[in-house]
Amino acid sequence: MSNIIDSNDKDALATAIRTLQTNPKMRNMGFAQSLVHQYIRSKGHGLMPYDLARPLSPKQKAWAIKLANGCLNNPVKEVKVDNTLQEQINKLRNDMTHNSFAQSLVKQFDSRGSLSPKQKDWVVKLVNEIGKPKAPKANKFTMQDFTSIVTLFKNALSKLKRPKITFVNNGTAFALKPSKDLQWVHVSAPEYGGNYYGKISVQDGTWVDGRNINQEVADFLNDFAKDPVAKSQEYGKRSGVCCFCHKCLDREESLEVGYGPVCAKNWGLPHSYRSNGKAVQGLYSR
Numbered sequence: 001m002s003n004i005i006d007s008n009d010k011d012a013l014a015t016a017i018r019t020l021q022t023n024p025k026m027r028n029m030g031f032a033q034s035l036v037h038q039y040i041r042s043k044g045h046g047l048m049p050y051d052l053a054r055p056l057s058p059k060q061k062a063w064a065i066k067l068a069n070g071c072l073n074n075p076v077k078e079v080k081v082d083n084t085l086q087e088q089i090n091k092l093r094n095d096m097t098h099n100s101f102a103q104s105l106v107k108q109f110d111s112r113g114s115l116s117p118k119q120k121d122w123v124v125k126l127v128n129e130i131g132k133p134k135a136p137k138a139n140k141f142t143m144q145d146f147t148s149i150v151t152l153f154k155n156a157l158s159k160l161k162r163p164k165i166t167f168v169n170n171g172t173a174f175a176l177k178p179s180k181d182l183q184w185v186h187v188s189a190p191e192y193g194g195n196y197y198g199k200i201s202v203q204d205g206t207w208v209d210g211r212n213i214n215q216e217v218a219d220f221l222n223d224f225a226k227d228p229v230a231k232s233q234e235y236g237k238r239s240g241v242c243c244f245c246h247k248c249l250d251r252e253e254s255l256e257v258g259y260g261p262v263c264a265k266n267w268g269l270p271h272s273y274r275s276n277g278k279a280v281q282g283l284y285s286r
């Protein structure tokens with residue numbers, strides 16, 4: 001197809017700019033936009049200070065005409081907006097509660113004015129789900145009632161701002177700590193961005209699987225919940241590390257109990273305060 005704007009024509013540039021300005025593709029044509037803007041400024045119409053304006057160079061002029069001809073040779077089909085779909089999209093837009101899939105549908109609709117039949121089906125499905133409580137997904141493993149763990153944290157929260165319990169089990173470290181809103185006790189790897197195993201509801205002690213839940217962690221938590229006090233003692237005696245402060249137990253009486261007197265006080269746990277406890281430094285090291 002031949003070019004529509006003849007670059008030798010004396011109004012070629014003005015025609016090209018007009019073509020680019022009115023072309024619906026312009027949104028996505030950063031380079032064409034910059035040419036249009038410079039042209040407008042050079043004519044003294046823009047908001048830019050006049051002294052920054054410079055006319056298009058011969059090269060830029062040639063580009064403007066080339067791009068305009070490209071637009072004229074490949075006219076964009078008129079976008080017909082589906083009104084029913086638009087309404088549904090707006091509902092999704094207003095209710096985008098962390099649903100990245102819904103977000104992407106909205107984005108695609110905004111740029112294309114329509115969606116594929118499959119995507120439309122999804123929009124209807126997602127709109128119908130708005131406001132409905134989600135059915136809880138079944139946990140991968142059988143988890144017992146974790147109220148005992150919640151109680152442990154409730155006690156600690158009267159003394160500590162950020163109570164945390166850390167275990168190392170078969171070389172895997174994981175920590176239990178309350179969420180900021182204190183509605184959950186999260187179980188995850190201690191490091192930021194590490195494995196996430198799940199959470200315990202503070203309200204009723206039920207468990208919700210996280211993406212990395214596995215049999216070992218599930219077994220450990222189920223065992224721990226049977227008697228958190230006795231199990232934390234067992235853990236301390238076995239590992240030589242206090243699960244509440246993650247420090248080595250370096251005194252005889254602390255080793256005997258399984259945690260130190262400070263943690264006992266903070267977490268409301270039984271402990272005998274024998275004075276002159278003999279230090280056993282060097283026995284355990286992390």
Ligand SMILES: [Zn+2]
Pocket residue numbers: 242243244245246247259260262263
């Ligand atoms: Zn401790």
